Amino acid sequence: MSLQSYIVYLGSHSHDPGATSEDYENVKNSHYKLLGSYVGSEEKARDAVIYSYTKNINGFAANLDENEAQEIAKHPDVVSVYENKMHEMHTTRSWSFVDMDNTRRNHIGALWTKAQFGRDIIIATLDSGVWPESKSFSDEGMGPVPSKWRGYCENNTKDGVPCNRKLIGARYFNKGMFAMAPDLNITNSARDTEGHGTHTLSTAGGNFVSGASYFGYANGTAKVCTDADLLAGFEAAMHDNVDVISLSIGSAPITERLEYLDDTIAIGSLHAVARGIMVVSSAGNNGPDGTIVNVAPWLLTVGASTIDRDYLSFLRLGQGELIKGASQESKSLPQNRLYPLINSSDAAAHGVSRDDAALCDYSSLDPKKVKGKIVVCMNGVVGRVTKGIVVRDAGGAGMVIANEKEDGDNLIADPHFLPATMISYKDSLTLFSYMKSTKKPLANISPQISRIGVKRAPVMADFSSRGPSNSTPEILKPDVIAPGVDILAAFPPGIDPTGLIDDIHSTPYAFMSGTSMSCPHVSGVAGLLKSVHKDWSPAAIKSAIMTTARTRDNKGKPITDYTGQEATPFSHGNGHIRPNRAADPGLVYDNTIDDYLNFLCALGFNATYLSKLTPMSSFRCPSKSMKLENFNYPAISVPALHKTCTVTRTLKNVGMPGTYRVRVEAPSGVDIVVTPKELSFSQVGEEKVFRVKMTSKKEKIGKGYTFGRMAWYDSKHVVRSPIVVNVIA
Template sequence: GTTKGGSPRARVAAYKVCWPPFHGAECFDADILAAFDMAIHDGVDALSLSLGGYATDYFNDGLAIGSFHAIQKGISVICSAGNSGPTPASVSNTAPWILTVGASTMDREFPAYVSFSDNQIKGQSLSSLGLTHEQYAMISSIEAKAANSSAHDAQLCYLNSLDPEKVKGKIVVCLRGINPRVEKGEAVHLAGGAGMVLANDKSAGDEIIADAHVLPATHISYSDGVYLFTYLNSTKSPLGYITLPKTKIDTSPAPVMAAFSSQGPNSVNPEILKPDITAPGVSILAAYSTASSPTGLSFDARRTPFNVESGTSMSCPHISGVVGLLTTLHPTWSPAMIKSAIMTTARIRDNKEKVIKNSSMYDATPFNYGAGHVMPNHAMDPGLVYDITPSDYLDFLCALGYNSTRMRAFSNESHSCPLKPMELENLNYPSISIPNLFGSKTVTRTVTNVGPPGKYIAFVYAPRGVSVTVKPAVLDFEKFGELKKFKVTMKVIQEEVQYDTYVFGRLIWSDDKHHVRSPLVVKAKY
């Protein structure tokens, strides 16, 4: 069939900032900042950066500094949230002027089944081979341990950890974790195995990924893996086979959050919810360099101009494509307005009309998906937007205690800090996060009408144990471009609240046609 990018008529300018590893690092701030300077000079409209590292103070973060210079010139900056999930507070690119993107699945899969006894388990694979013509002996990798290898290495199918005499001609079941997924298949292949089943460990849950395996293989969930290992351990001569992968569309539930997608809360400023949004980042078809193998592993001699990859590095350019379309449609909008349109029109329900799930199939939260899964067509016409100027961001830095020397890293222009520092929660962000709610707190927001005149009514889904009051509860806009201010007061309900635990809700402004949604994130303190 035919495929195209998210912003198909966009012109792409590419700036190389990453190089072969040097002392363990590949992408240096000096190169990143030089690329920002060149891109700003070249007049780009949006910058897509599938880059990141450990979250740190903005003054020590080249991405935060460079991206601020870009948004000062009206250039949107979109960055990956990181692939350190499901660890809490692992999200990177936490600066409020960056649009930070998590990764979720979509309703397309590449199923490859493992059949055994009277059972068939659905996995995912992009292997070009299957084992459908006969039954093959099956063995757990830990049972196939080489004499000079540890049980740990064999269980994870490290290279040279398997005994060829035990593995030859068999399907080996390996455990996910630590070493690359495709490398595990290479370990089975080198030992003479016929195929591999890759089972998730508990932390990966139900997240399964289609990889270009080097032998017939499929990747299955944690719960299915437990079932398969039980079969292997209870059967004298286990047999099975692996089917050839096929493409299947309209699958459900979708989207589901990827286990690898880095999570909130924001470890630098929990007053700013991160990630901001989630987008497709699992098994994404994209153009690929023929200078490298589809797995990026040294033993893989294959070359292909297209590949299927997973990571927040794949979800980030999805949002960049949407930003490109919105920039074309609304050329006068600021980066903050574009970000707001994307966030406030996002969806938190899947295609089964249930709350989006995490990889363990529990309800996900804004720490997983931010404002939700992107809905590009809705973002075209958001109704209301939350705008933020570069000066507002500088006031935010003032509130963090930045002195004049640090401020100059972000702005070449002098900026006078307000005599009374702003409260961090009052940055005009499209989400509201209060990490330290003592009794009650009021925050202020301002919305700009970017649609026709209309009356918007506030609907609140309050976080558990917290009462929420919005004043005024009705915003009546008489013209395009009109601004309206409102206040949101959150108050602890002492007999219901659970202290030191984040709870979540939503504020929705609606005129019946537009539904402007903002996540509410609160942690009550004694």
């Protein structure tokens, strides 16, 4: 039977803060002893082990056959055994758009000032590495490295990463990748050779750079890819005393409730949160119908939306009509002439179907038919930038990407390899009508221009994964949205940001889109909040960000989906982040590690296993499991309303004494009663419980999910929560 690498998860450790290298070695030896009893000897176990997790997480990764893995899983000390799998990366105006502009009203943004720019806060990203020479990681003007930092830079090879007072640590973890793909050319370095990690790290905590401004914390980075590597990255970040872990990575969606402890991100982040470390994750790029990832309630999960910057490129038709398009390509055609237009389906190469040619697939176009012309390609399947390369290589002068009906008005500005623009479905009808009306259709594509504040934003990105969670729909995900479309950040030189072969777009800063880009925005905000409120738990920081978020756009209208329809909490969660408001939320929904373990009890996990997660605690599952809808989350989700249901929540005061009143917008077809209707707080830290009773109206027509909202407010604060109800009867 062939070998596969597996994670054997044993829970947590009972190390005291003064644990020594000898203590860690003893734990490692215990792993060899356990594994040796299954593979024949401790010597064979040492050869099989890839990683031994000894500091915070207790467990190991090893090469095993399936039968060995199944037998080890039966051991009473083993919490779970699961395959080591690959993880997917969830691949400046954005900070201004969330009201954090450093020049607005001629003063530094309020939260930045309060947080002293994140002084002594350490953000770690688990990603593809870092390009240390970027100006975003300059330590000019930085103070000393925080005294709590226990990490280091791996800089002992020619490709190593030198550190400074800004980029204070960089490590790589690739043993899991070697175990899965030994033939790959894998470098022993934390240096970024893809660009993803550099981009996300500079967004979360990059320095101020003229023309590409991002703010300044101390940064640590870990280069990871597989489950085994990722768990090692989590353990290193915890041991190194970071404050925030930013995770623009996702695994396959958790589909069964008992898969929580077979998921490296869920496990690693639970250990981190138990140590007071905030973990921020991306929601995934499988939208609009894809399943949400990173759904654990201790994670802050971020979806992606647009900002109010336009990257326009106009298509000028032969009769003079202008059609607005989107492009980031700086090249343009000479504006003193018009070029022949051709539909790519009419330019199919010999033996190629019109459908393949319509999409401008590889080798689908006849160079004789497209040379010197502007080619109209249909959106879909083939990557948009790839279409441009196909047109360019066939001799085309320019390209228009025309949306299909299902794409609607969703326009994405891409860094194309030739003059190009993307147009809406409605405008594509105008274009094709013109092309049919004349024997010699002509056009030109204007240079790209940028505008700020004109278009409505935020709008949900079509790629951003939506809820509900398949495994735990009682926890609404994503939690919030943040800028994730056309985000400018640092990028390694010599690498093409499009990910294609050509490197002509190599640049120290690049635009990228994805929930990978929205996640580090929130990681940065979490770092600032931690700097201002050092005594806040990760749950309190998360609640502050969620309950101060907004579901209206810059024009005062409800946030819309890319189709123009009003978005729901399944796409935007609590809404678009407002960092300055989050610094003073008034009230928070707080949670402890025991609350999260109670949540796992309610999912059906064995109490004996859960006790291994916190050996320093006397945790026991409650005699009566909590109702998942009652988990103290800053959002309310009831996935099955049978006539009536009552949920409870607890609010903690983190502001001045005061009285809060409730305001409710009930979901359609549901009556809601909140008791009490007022909550009075006399001191910081005081907690109050309230109940929300939901009743399905008898006159309700139809069933299914319906959406509302609730807010507690005083003279200064508004503490918002969405309400999501699936009406069954």
